[in-house]
Amino acid sequence: MAAPSSLLTPGMGVASSPPGPSVSPVDGTLQYSLILEHLVGERRRPRDVIPGGLGGMPTPLKTEEHKMMERVMESCGFKAVLACVGGFVLGGAFGVFTAGIDTNVGFDPKDPNRTPTAKEVLKDMGQRGMSYAKNFAIVGAMFSCTECLVESYRGKSDWKNSVISGCITGGAIGFRAGVKAGAIGCGGFAAFSAVIDYYLR
Known part of the structure; x- marks a missing residue:
């Protein structure tokens, strides 16, 4: 062969x-x-x-369905909803934690000498957790949506986006208490966003 x-x-x-x-x-x-x-x-x-x-x-x-899902997940609305849900969970956990270490939880200011029951303590912890959850959800959704819009407008992804969106979010939250509070909220939230973005990047 x-x-x-x-x-x-x-x-x-x-x-x-x-x-x-x-x-x-x-x-x-x-x-x-x-x-x-x-x-x-x-x-x-x-x-x-x-x-x-x-x-x-x-x-x-990639199929058309795959491309459509990618567009949805990259949209500002989806990012805002995701940040809202994440902020709600994080805020609720933080509120319950702070209520757990607070010695005044469940006490009645009208009768401070009375020992609160377990039901009253749990009710107070739940109310505080829900309050924190709502606030964190609102702030997270506002910040995420604002950052996405700023990034889309500028066409860049850098630290300036988080600073600008932090200033807008903090100013909008603080503006309810006046112009001075809005300016302080803008500067404080912008600085906080810059620090967080610096460590994350």
Whole structure:
């Protein structure tokens, strides 16, 4: 049995055979060393990159539903809702924690000598947790939506977006108490946003 003049390799079509027989002349089996050279050796050739793939790895193309979900998840509305839910959970946990370490939880100011019951303590903790949750949810939604709009308007993603959105959010919250409170809220929230963004980046 004569040795073939060419060696078929997956994804490369017909390639010229290396020196020496690629098939044993005795039993017709392929030689492992020659196959290994074409897989990991010097004779290895890069595979064609599949469209949509990464580094030549076969990756399916994105469907229209996939693209639509990406657009939804990158929208300002989705980010605001996500921040609102996250702020609600974080604020509720923070409110319950602060109520747990407060020694005045459940006490009646009209009768400070009376020991509160467990039901009254839990009720007070729940009210404080809900209050914190609402405030954190509002602030989180405002900040996230404002930052997304600022980023879309500027066309850049840097630390200035968080500072500007922090100033707008803090000013809007503090403006209810007056112009001075709004200015203080703008500056304080902008500085806080800058510090947080610096450490996160």
